[in-house]
Amino acid sequence: MNTNSSPVVILTALNLEYEAVRTQLTDLQVHRHTAGTRFEVGRIKQSGCLVALGLVGKGNHPAAVLAERAMAEFSPVAVLFVGVAGGLWPNICLGDVVVASKIYAYHGGTSEDDGLKARPKAWEIPHEADQIAHHVARSAAWRRGLPAGEAPRVFFGPIAAGEVVQDSGISEQARWIRQHYNDAVAIEMEAAGVAQAGHLNRALPVVVVRGISDHADGSKAASDGQNWQPKAARHAAAFATAFARELISETPTSRGGADRDGSPSMPTANRNIATGNARVGFQAGQIYGNVTIGADADRPVDLAASIADLRSHLKQAHVDGQLDEETYAAAESELDAATECVAAGATETKSGLMVALKRLRGLVADVAGLASRLATIIAVVRGMS
Secondary structure (H helix, E strand, O other): OOOOOOOEEEEEOOHHHHHHHHOOEEEEEEEEOOOOOEEEEEEEOOOOOEEEEEEOOOOHHHHHHHHHHHHHHHOOOEEEEEEEEEEOOOOOOOOOEEEEEEEEEOOOEEEEOOEEEEOOEEEEOOHHHHHHHHHHHHOHHHHOOOOOOOOOOEEEEEEEEOOOOOOOOOOHHHHHHHHHOOOOOEEEOOHHHHHHHHHHOOOOOEEEEEEEEEOOOOOHHHHHHOOHHHHHHHHHHHHHHHHHHHHHHOOOOOOOOEOOOOOEOOOOOOOOOOOOOOOOOOOOOOOOOOOOOOOOOOOOOOHHHHHHHHHHHHHHHHHOOOOOHHHHHHHHHHHHHHHHHHHHOOHHHHHHHHHHHHHHHHHHOOOHHHHHHHHHHHHHHHOOO
């Protein structure tokens, strides 16, 4: 794994969930933790988004331990927990996808003479991640890789995470959840552990994506018999990888080591000392894009020429083996989109140009020369009126 690029960690509880995510990845390599945990590191197809994939097993406790292990091992941009869950609302159909707006650890409580009182613990989805998830949900693009006829919807709502498999609509536990967590739209067994691990790691973003495989009402055996688990896992994996791809396009190439346009950050203070006949001719703290000194300093940047230059370096990087065929093709497509926006010349094309450049940044982030040239172009576009 390139240590200059932070991945998104994706964790699953079941092997069928793991396989559903794995089919969305390419260039997979095994990454062994010293304690024996095995991860696979690869990239989401047709993107430069780096993913570390892990299997944690069932339950909040192992999920918390292995989530913490993955966070320490990879220093990820975010952690996604992806898999299946039981739906609690009748309007959410089998195969639909739920993104947790809030995670309840519903087994917390206190037993008193007049009954069991809830002591809820909850974690909300970070605002930026929530905004990106809604953006992805509004587009049908994330469904493109699904089999014909599969068109799951996306819902946002609280998810209840406990320590038992819920398969009854009338049991004491079912009544307890309806009484104390009646806004929960789904129920499962791992999200609370992962959310707690994220909270203890400087509030690292944790996003839980679940496909609905049963209705937690006694019909689980029938739903499983109709293969809803692999279908729901496939839908959750498709949405989660689309979300991860979009998240990476909005994130600096390394945590704490780059500014918002993806270029490496520099110290904000410099101290140069000249001795003898030497002199300090120019000193700068933080620089964005190119620096020109002298007569050409006020010359405007030719975006079309800069993009054409970037394209030639992109081709050379592909020839040199720095970009695989799939990534190169995707990068060329984004460059084509950027070129069209520049040719249009209208101010309203700036947003489209920026989107294409950000997606391109995700694809070439590991190639230092390309990332540097692209950062300069992005800085220029940001300054356009």
